[in-house]
Amino acid sequence: MIVDLPDTTTSQISKALVKIREEGGAVALGRVLTLVIATRSGAEEEAIEAANDASREHPMRVIVVSTTADADGADVAPRLDAEIRVGGDAGASEVIVLRACGDAADSPESLVMGLLLPDAPVVTWWPGEAPARPGESPLGRIAQRRITDASAQADPQAALRVLAENYSPGDADFAWTRLTLWRAQLAAVLDQPPYEPVTAVDVDGAIDSPSTTLLAAWLQMQLSAETTYRLTPVEQGSHGIHGVRLERPSGPVDLVRDIPGVATLRQPGQPTHDVALPRRSLRDCLADELRRLDPDELYGEVITVGLAELGAPAPDREEAVR
Structure with a gap:
């Protein structure tokens, strides 16, 4: 009515x-x-x-x-x-x-x-x-x-x-809210053996994706590892986060989203897995934020401290080759 x-x-x-x-x-x-x-x-x-x-x-x-x-x-x-x-x-x-x-x-x-x-x-x-x-x-x-x-x-x-x-x-x-699935997947990977330190982090995403920048800031804060992030020009179907690489002594861990909604997880000595990583809808983001009415202290730390420590993005790989 x-x-x-x-x-x-x-x-x-x-x-x-x-x-x-x-x-x-x-x-x-x-x-x-x-x-x-x-x-x-x-x-x-x-x-x-x-x-x-x-x-x-x-x-x-x-x-x-x-x-x-x-x-x-x-x-x-x-x-x-x-x-x-x-x-x-x-x-x-x-x-x-x-x-x-x-x-x-x-x-x-x-x-x-x-x-x-x-x-x-x-x-x-x-x-x-x-x-x-x-x-x-x-x-x-x-x-x-x-x-x-x-x-x-x-x-x-x-x-x-x-x-x-x-x-x-x-x-x-919502740039932070959209990271929930990425953060959960990366945390799950690091909670499994081998329990090795991450020596370097590489994050790629589209230039219109503030979530890419926040993900890089969060990873740098949590892992205390050298972190590089790249923001590439937006092409058809290339919005959002493209992928993350975590360097460890046993080899790199790659979580790459080549097609919308699905990412590929590659780890040394393990079979390749497809992981559902859809872009979260407005409804999902709003419902998630309404679950807590107290300040999100981690977001506050990432946006104020982690972002300042992150610095500027690295050149796009194609530009670097030129």
């Missing part, structure tokens, strides 16, 4: 929610958090779909703040339109979509404050363009967790450096 509230106010939205609840269309009890999604007009639906899917694991209230930028500096009349989605249109959550323009978009925190669930944690997510300082932004200040996505920025690698400079506990980024 979708209830439209054109040219409305936060007070009227609250009254509509109460009415829907009294009529049995939605139940606020059991919601574990409030998820605030900050996005631009026209980009809401993909984020709402991911939130609806994630809500089946984390029942929540979703508040979408969709703003419209002024066109060519022209004055736009202040206006707030809203939608309330419940039932089949909202998964296991209730979704409030706020479309603000003009002066109504200048104070997003005032739009959502009256709609937050009482005594429930708040998570703010920027699925697209994110502020340089998430923790000091209007919607970031009201949240325990703040989720960004460096890969969605115009320059993903530069976005990582900005996040590192402005990190505050509670910040998170």
Whole structure:
């Protein structure tokens, strides 16, 4: 069910929610958090779909703040339109979509404050363009967790450096969340014999993959080994992390993803294995981040310390040959 509230106010939205609840269309009890999604007009639906899917694991209230930028500096009349989605249109959550323009978009925190669930944690997510300082932004200040996505920025690698400079506990980024399967697979390899030290690390990925850079920073921190990483130009089907090589005295361990979703694991003295390493969906990343509402200390250490120690990427192999 979708209830439209054109040219409305936060007070009227609250009254509509109460009415829907009294009529049995939605139940606020059991919601574990409030998820605030900050996005631009026209980009809401993909984020709402991911939130609806994630809500089946984390029942929540979703508040979408969709703003419209002024066109060519022209004055736009202040206006707030809203939608309330419940039932089949909202998964296991209730979704409030706020479309603000003009002066109504200048104070997003005032739009959502009256709609937050009482005594429930708040998570703010920027699925697209994110502020340089998430923790000091209007919607970031009201949240325990703040989720960004460096890969969605115009320059993903530069976005990582900005996040590192402005990190505050509670910040998170999907570039780190997408590493979960890679980190688990590499840790599983190193937990098996032979228990030899890693002497060097080599990581390859596309230049639009901030996850490649974070993986290299994490490996260097954990293994205290000389680490090289390369960022290659994006070609068709070559997004994301391409592969990792761990040098050990008995020979190298290679985990290489030549085709989307599947990686090949090669180790000395063992048969070659195919490993499922798909790129994680928005739903998977969001659900993963919502499992913890306390700061991710390891991510904080990698983004602030590990990234600074990593340095610049090495030249692409083809360029080096030339």
